[in-house]
Amino acid sequence: MRTAPLLLVALLLASSTQTLANSEGSSMWQDARIGVNGGTLGALVIPLSNETTYTEVSMNASDMYSVVEVYTATCCENCVITENALDEAIGDSDVMRIHYHRHWLESMDPFGSNATEERWVSVYGEASTSIGGAPRLAPTTVFDGERMHIGKIPSSSSLSNDYATSLAAGQSSGLGGSPTHLTVMAYDSAEGVMLFSWDIGLHGPIGGCCLTLTPWLLLVEDSASFPEGTNGLGDYQHVLHDAIELEELEGTASVHVPPTWDGDDMSAVLIIDWSTEQGKSECCFPRLPGPGVAAASLCLIVALLPSRRER
Secondary structure: OOHHHHHHHHHHHHHHHHHHHHHHHHOOOEEOOOOEEEEEEEEEEEEEOOOOOOEEEEEOHHHOEEEEEEEEOOOOHHHHHHHHHHHHHHOOOOEEEEEEEOOOOOOOOOOOOHHHHHHHHHHHHHHHHHHHOOOOOOOEEEEOOOEEEEOOOOOOOOHHHHHHHHHHHOOOOOOEEOOEEEEEEEEEOOOOEEEEEEEOOEEOOOOOOOEEEEEEEEEEEEEEEOOOOOOOOOEEEEEEEEEEEOOOOEEEEEEEOOOOOOOOOEEEEEEEEEEEEOOOHHHHOOOOOOHHHHHHHHHHHHHHOOOHHHO
């Protein structure tokens, strides 16, 4: 009967190792949303320029990549530290970065808008206040709409390691379905008017019975030069100028595209916020037994098996 005890020890050790690994990773960040299981998927991107004509992009849920949202300001020196660490963590990975600039009660930062502040506060304000004492704190970095990092002090050996671990965790929605589409049907750069359509084909594993999906159209400038920024960056990347919540999962709308700060490098970006009610995630996302439960179950089965000596 030596086999069963040895297997028991091996399985329990494997369970402990996996639990410890999960715990170590999650200790590097805080939940970005309070009261819901949720996050952000994306991103479908269409560059807008003077030459833009009818353009369509589509993407399956399995092909969507990480969305990294950053709250920053041109006067925030700590933001330079965190953004450099983020650059290192991301490397060549496919990531959609979106930088929200402080706008409310801010006289030194020319970027951002009421709409960008409203999105940040509505989605992340409660968690930011719970963790850091205010809804808008620069620097704050959020991965996949799920994992929040506030400030410049690392939880592990380095900030870049914190960010790399958070990035590697990936999104946890488990969503599938048909492809999601974003189409720019017409764009008048002189008037700044864009006619576009969207179709969100996502659903939960068993039909999305308690799933909420909220698509957003974001208007992001690749790079904006502002030498007057007191943190010394000079060129500010991934600048979010406007955020428009789309009330339906499919439709057609016309929006005003804000002018770029400089250049011709604005993009229309479609992201999708997803959420399930806390405590009801089993409805849409049935979970497999955890490693501890699986180990205990296997050990029980082994213990019940007759040994050769009992024949």
